[in-house]
Amino acid sequence: MTDRHVTDRHVTVEGRTVALTEHGDPDGAPVFLFHGTPDSRLGKEFTDAPARERGLRVICPDRGGIGGSDPLPDRTIAGYAGEVLALADVLGVDRFATVGYSAGGPFALSCAAGCGTRITGTALMAGAGPIDDRPGAKEGLAPSDLDAVRLVEEHPHREALLLRFQKWATQLAPSSAVDQVSSELSAPDREFLARRPAGEEMTFFVEALRQGPAGVMDEYRLWAGPWHLQWSAVATPVEIFQGEDDGMVPMHHAEDIASRLPPGTARIHRLPGVGHLSIQDHVGDVLDALTTP
Template sequence: MSVALHHVDEGPRDAPAIVLCGSLGSTVEMWRPQVAPLTERFRVIRVDHRGHGGSPVPPGPYSVADLAGDVLALLDSLGLDRVAYCGLSMGGCVGMHLASEAPERISALTLCCTSSYWPDPAVWVDRIAAVSSGGTGPIAETVVSRWFTPGWAAEHPDVVADAVGQVATTPDDGYAACCAALRDFDHRPRLGAITAPTLVIAGATDPSTPVEPHARTIVDGIPGARLEVLDAAHLATIEQSAQATELIAAHSAG
């Protein structure tokens, strides 16, 4: 059963809509660098996944299909039949599911620093165990250390601190349940069903979803998909915000 997602809806009501869904352990604030430039051209809807931020925390485990169903319910509640979609990491997994299983709802798809599967699910098994025993607080700094390149992180301590806070305040049960969704996710057999124009943005030094094999598998699997590699780690939309935002805007506008 879907839940009513917390979201922030900004920009002109008569502009084309774009939905932004972030990474595991993030909130709508992850997209702060994109808001001002995108709202010049789009109605921008930022979303907290279930189990995150201001959204409900239903009992887990969750599946990516559950997370995608929440987004579809939100679109229905807003009266939006068709939107551009941009998702990073877990948000990208949700986007792949939406684009293959509800193609009539997605006009353009941008997938940032994400994967269609994880070759070794042990990363998620271990993360679930860590959060179940100690909560999200103790893992937050380690998680965020993979989000930005070390040099950039050293120059932007406030951004890093905010990201650590987002992870640390994610409800333990919601975080663990979303880890289970990623553990079980393998969308490779459905990539060929995606018909929306697709842009894949990858970070050149992303330790979580590196270009090979993650971005490459998606680009090779989705007909006509295009790859752009930015000089960034996992949160390329923050570390290279200007470049990423322009790519997202141009692609989403069609």
């Protein structure tokens, strides 16, 4: 078994508990990794060995109401930059880079726009873009995510019941839960899942719902609503890694994000034969892009 250096802990930030895991070199240059939705800090061991090899400390916090982090009423995407700065202060971190994975992308972009000179760079891994009034913004997104967005807005009680049932079913039969997820994945992602134990693969989802469905439902509301980001404030590079065979977040999201950023800021890395989950195999390239001038 691969030797892993993983720390799971809770810290107090402005009176709230924030749960986080740390991977890689505990004395290395800090990189915050923001999880997707429905997701949590758990299951990010794929960052550990690449981070150690590069002398990086990868910090993965749960957002408000997710996993072990206390809820934060009225939280916003734009306001997340302030939350991360407060967490960084508690951890003794001065300057840092960020990685946004999937629906963690908006929160990495929040830091890019709102953390000023303390941020050294930003990377997106299959990062979800805004689903606003842009024509075709929702085309190619995972049907399960689109259903969740719709139910959260139109039938929130039904979505809450569905998420509770999905958590129970995942705990009872993780292999069946993986099969359900696989039904909307591309071939590279199905092959990726086949290499991993089913129970281990779904712990991130069960943990996301530890406190109930409210935190996950908030995430969908925030993604589907106005982000209120000051895109023009982004001054550091944004490295956008996107699989060409991603069946959950399509390439046009990467292109749209790049178009909103200041000229010369964004660079899209198109990964042929790579999906939404199998992009984890390329995390070393993502970390290299953050640390190589």
